[in-house]
Amino acid sequence: AYGERYRPVAERAGFSFPTSTVAELKVVERVPGSATTDFGAPGAIAEVDRRPLSAAAARRQAALVEACWAAFDEVVATAPSALRKGPRGGGRDLGAIVAHVLDAERAYLRKLGLRLGPFNGDEPDSLKSHRPAVLKVLGRAWRPSAGDPPWTAPYGARRIAWHVLDHAWEIEDRSEPGA
Incomplete structure (x- = not known):
């Protein structure tokens, strides 16, 4: 179900996206939840995220994270500020989701060993100001x-990509009337 949502992100990063079925996917590791x-x-x-990472593999993971950010930015730029509420009448509006993503990424930076200056959440480019430093680490x-x-x-790349896409898709889904 998510394959078609991942495809444009992978292609933006310069990768072809296979048309595999779930039955063709191979689980390479299981970790406790x-x-x-x-x-x-x-x-x-x-454990796979604790193995050495080649420069080529690092560049690929950085390209994927950058593509996730680009997808998020596009969704944010075209979404209404007030998003459709959930079935119980709740859910954050666009500004609150963007602030949440920024706050989470601030915490993620520390987990990756980065210490950057404060972000100004009122500036439109504040969300993007830390990205070059993150891409340098991931790449x-x-x-x-x-x-x-x-x-x-590798884990940082996976976590950032997941979080950004999760909220990009939330915004997309809640921007559509009656969806």
Whole structure:
């Protein structure tokens, strides 16, 4: 069901997107879940995310994160400020979702070992100001070493991409009347 939502993001990053069926997908690792995974977020660093990452693989992951951000930016730019409410009348409007994404990314930066100056949430480009530093971290070869930040670059890329797309798709879905 999500394949067609991922396709434009993968293509924007320069990758073809296979037309695989769920039956053709291969599970490469399972990790214990938590309250975070119960919510749908990647909440544990898999062993595959602790393995060394080549420069080419790092550039690919950075390109995917950048494509996720571009998709989010496009959705935000075209969405109404007041979004359709959920079945019980709740749900954040556009500005609150954008602020939430910015707040989460601020926390993610620290988990990746980045310390940047304060963001000004009132400035339109504030959301984008940290992205070059994040892409620099995600786009370089990586090997585990003592003193690493709490998140590995591969896990950070996965978590950022998931979060940005989750909210881009929420905004899309709640921008459509009666959907």
